[in-house]
Amino acid sequence: MVLMTGIKGKIITIIIISACSFGIYNDIKDDEYIKVKDYPVNASNYILEEAENGNLNLETMKLYNDYNYGSYLLYRGIPVFIDSRADLYSPEFNEGTNIFSDYMNISNISSYYETKFEEYEITHVMMYKNSKLNMIISRDANYKQLYGDDYFVLYERLSNNQDGE
Numbered sequence: 001m002v003l004m005t006g007i008k009g010k011i012i013t014i015i016i017i018s019a020c021s022f023g024i025y026n027d028i029k030d031d032e033y034i035k036v037k038d039y040p041v042n043a044s045n046y047i048l049e050e051a052e053n054g055n056l057n058l059e060t061m062k063l064y065n066d067y068n069y070g071s072y073l074l075y076r077g078i079p080v081f082i083d084s085r086a087d088l089y090s091p092e093f094n095e096g097t098n099i100f101s102d103y104m105n106i107s108n109i110s111s112y113y114e115t116k117f118e119e120y121e122i123t124h125v126m127m128y129k130n131s132k133l134n135m136i137i138s139r140d141a142n143y144k145q146l147y148g149d150d151y152f153v154l155y156e157r158l159s160n161n162q163d164g165e
Contacts, residue, residue, distance in 0.1 A: 034072070036149075036151065037150070037151045038068075038069070038151075039069050039072040040069055040072065040073070040126060040151075040152040041072075042147075042149050042152070043126060043147050043149065043152045043153075043154050044072070044073060044076045044078060046146075046147045046154065047078055047147075047154070048076065048077070048078070050146075056124075058077070058078065058079060060123070061078075061079060061123055061124055062079070062081070062120065062121050062122050062123045062124070063078065063079060063080060063081060063122070063123070063124045063125070063126055064081045064106070064117060064120070064122045064124070064125045064126070064127075065080050065081050065082065065125075065126045065127070066082075066107070066126070066127055066128060066131070067082050067083070067084065067103060067107075068084070070082050070083025070084060071083045071084045071085075073126075081099070081103065081120070081122070082099055082100065082103045102116050102120075106133065107131070107132070107133060108132070109132050109133065109136070113133060113136070113137070114142070117157060118159075122157055123156070123157055124146075124154060124155065124156055124157060125137060125143065125154070125155045125157060126152060126153070126154045126155075127152070127153060128151065128152060128153075129148065129149075129150065129151055129152060129153050134153055137155060138153075141158075142157065142158050142159050143155040143156065143157060143158065144156045144158055
């Protein structure tokens with residue numbers, strides 16, 4: 001007991017704590033802060049690079065996106081159709097529309113996506129690669145795939161291209 005309260009004990013304790021802390025830090029130092037399988041990190045990078053190069057106009061882009069990562073897109077400065085603040089998309093805040101309900105119906109294939117996309121003048125669509133909607137849109141000639149990775153895909157809606165791209 002006396003060994004640990006003396007100067008040698010304090011030095012040994014500091015060395016042990018430092019070694020353990022370094023080991024824990026070393027295990028997690030290369031971990032991704034934001035998981036690319038959960039959030040469209042690379043797709044967002046693509047959009048921002050294309051906007052910087054003049055190939056996409058974020059001012060006129062009307063992006064249909066998934067509810068789960070809308071807040072991440074907003075964080076990156078990309079305009080969204082919907083994000084996790086569901087109450088903002090209810091009829092009380094959007095006269096004559098219920099964006100949240102429309103989102104749910106589109107994503108569940110309960111309503112025809114093209115009708116709603118026309119109504120909201122959607123120019124681009126981003127979704128999970130394994131979503132039901134992607135299985136349909138990937139075969140639709142009205143959509144041109146601009147970006148795709150293992151988790152996300154971005155399409156340009158050709159019938160409502162407002163930039164003349």
